[in-house]
Amino acid sequence: MDARSLTIAFTGRWLLEPDSGKTRTSDEGWDNGIFWGVALTQRGRIAVFAEHCNSGTGRLDDYDNLDQAAAHVPAGIIARAAAELGETRILWRDI
Helix, strand or coil, rough: CCCHHHHCCCCCCEEEEECCCEEEECCCCCCCCCEEEEEEEEECCEEEEECCCCCCEEEEEEEEHHHHHCCCCCHHHHHHHHHCCCCCCCCCCCC
């Protein structure tokens, strides 16, 4: 099967809807050409969508929780998703 003809979907709600103009990051060490989306699935998992604005193809990964996703997603994106869940996250800076 050609991967371009495959659509991947899930049931849940976006905590941070992917938007090439609004969900990029300026966090150090991350490509600011990538835009992100974070969702809570119907089974309580975290779905993370990432796509580079120049590629036209994205990636969808899932994690048990935001803490697990945090190893693969910029801290600022995780903090925005956490806020939608009513959680407070601290972004520590080594300054």
